[in-house]
Amino acid sequence: MGSERLHFDAGNEITPLVETPFGLTGMYSCMDGVIAETPRSLAVRGARVLLNTLNSFAPDEASLHVPVRAAENKVWVISANKVEYLVNEGPREMVSKALNTPVETLLGAGESMVVDPLGNIVAAAPLRGEAVLVVDIDPTLGDNKKRPDGTDVMAARRPLVYAPMAQAPTGRKAGAGAAALQTAVVQTAADGEAAIAEASAAVTSAIADGAELIVLPELFCFDGGVVDSSLSADAIQERGDAAIAALTAAVGNSNAHVVTSLPRGAAHVGVVIAKSGVVGQQKQIHQIARHAGWVSDLGDAIEAIELSWGRLVVIVGDDAIFPETFRLAALKDADVAAVPFDVQEKWELVHGLKERAAENRINVAAASRANSVGGSCFVPLTSNFGMWRPDRAEPFNGVISAPDTVEPTSKTGVTIVELHPAEAVNRMVTRDTDLVDGRPWELLEPLVTAQQ
Known part of the structure; x- marks a missing residue:
């Protein structure tokens, strides 16, 4: 990362x-945890515990990059960071001025921690001052890869679909999108078939308020986001058709687009709806336990749709929990990811979607029914990204890659947030360090081949 490349x-x-008495263990260092590939390659080969050594002044290591690697892989992560100055006294003032940051920013960010396989921080050292943590853990918890609905996050992976990740980087080819995009998520009070009318009215209202992209939850017109096994295939298809017709009418003569997911035959499909009807479709890529009774037709790629404001991808449901999905989207030069999903675990909102936006530099608008875990969220990219940039909007505060998350304040209704498609072109976290093209593509065989 950065000047490390000089040395x-x-x-x-x-x-x-490494074989240990408590199971297989993997190790990774610093920048290797700011993107997903290296920790992921250790976890898919059976590691229960990952050891993350840090030499970092970035507070987002502890707030984001360390805990998310535990949760997305369902392993233990144990990190160790420094607390004193990371730059020698001689050049310290020069580096401080060059970064446009107070010299105290160059102190190690501490907060060494132990994170369990659900992403919970079990113990953490302070930001400042030396500390030793002694923590009893049960390494076997890292063997349980099941989600609340029974989905095994490792067994459901699609290694062959991820093949583009292991191909040589070619750089972003698409130009910059629009500077601003008014984006809405809709959370309805009604559920099932009754949600169609409410959602359609909400779409019309959002467009009147300036929204150009509106995202609805996964399977918004099916009770609880699950297709009832008692419904006939014809009834399922008819309800989906009714939803598409109503949402098309709600768009009216505007240039807005609506995204949700619906059953289309034996596939769970993300649909992009415009005034002319469906203009884009994306099949869910991963087999998810709660949909296994009716989904047998899976997608084999992520496709981007070129719109007037930039490039849109649809991440369908639990495809969002797999870091590989968003990486494929980044390789398609996506500016915005619309995510109709049904949140199951708190880490998805606290760390998951935020990291997907951060490590791929993609704006995110995710719509979920509100439940005890949470609901919808946005992750807008901003121009305040990248070290050593004289044109930064604000002085560098030590955060290297962690855009802010915005969540609706109400469980129902429309929330509109401004996203910034143009910011997706900037992937340079620091000198010579591209978050997408800098992935260790030549070493990703464990991610793109089936593991025993």
């Missing part, structure tokens, strides 16, 4: 796992 060569071999 060190990157690893050129797949990191081995």
Whole structure:
């Protein structure tokens, strides 16, 4: 990362796992945890515990990048960071001025921590001052890869679909999108078939208030976001058709687009609806337990849709919990990801979608029914990104890659937030360090081949 490239060569071999009395253990360092690939390659090969060594002044290591690697892989992560100055006294003032930051920002950010496989921080050291943590953990908890609905997050992976991740980077080809995009999420009070009328009215209202992209929850017109097994195939299709017709009418003569997901035959499909009807479709890529009774037709790629304001991808339902899905979207030069989903675990909102936006530089608008875990959220990219930039909107505060998350204040209704498609073109977190093209693509065989 950054100036480290002047002094060190990157690893050129797949990191081995270490056999220990408490199971397979993997190790990764600093920048390797700011993107998903290296921790993921350790976890898919069976690691129960990941050890993350840090040399960082970035507070977003502890607030985002460390805990998300535990939750997305359902493993233990144990991190250790420094607390004193990371830059020697001689050049310290020069570096401080060059970064446009107070010299105290160059202190190690501490907060070494132990995170359980659900993403809960079990213990954490303070931001400042030396500390030793002694924590009893049960490593076998890292063997349970099940979600609340029974989906095994490792068994459901699609390695062959992820093949583009292991291909040589070609750089972003698409130009910049619009500077601003008014984007809405809709959470309805009604559920099931009754939600169609409410959602349609909400779409019309959102468009009147300036929204150009409106996202509805996963399977918004089916009770609880689940297709009832008692419904006939014809009844399921008819309800989906009715939803499309109503949402098309709600768009009216505007240039807005509505995104949700619906059953289309044996596929769970994200649909993009405009005034002319459906203009884009994206099949769900991963087999999800709660939909296994009716979904057998899976997608094999992420496709981007070119719209007037930029490039849109649809991430369908639980495809959002797989870091590979968003990486594929980044390789399609996506500016915005619309995510109709049904949140099951708190980490998805606290860490998951935020990291997907951060490590891929994609704006996110995610719509979910509100439940005890949470609901919808937005992750807008901003121009306040990238170290060593003289044109930063604000002085550098030590945060390297962590856009803010915006959540609706109400469980129902329309929430509109401004996204920034143009910011997706900037992937340079620091000098010579591109978050997408800088992935260790030559070492990703564990991610793109089936593991035993």
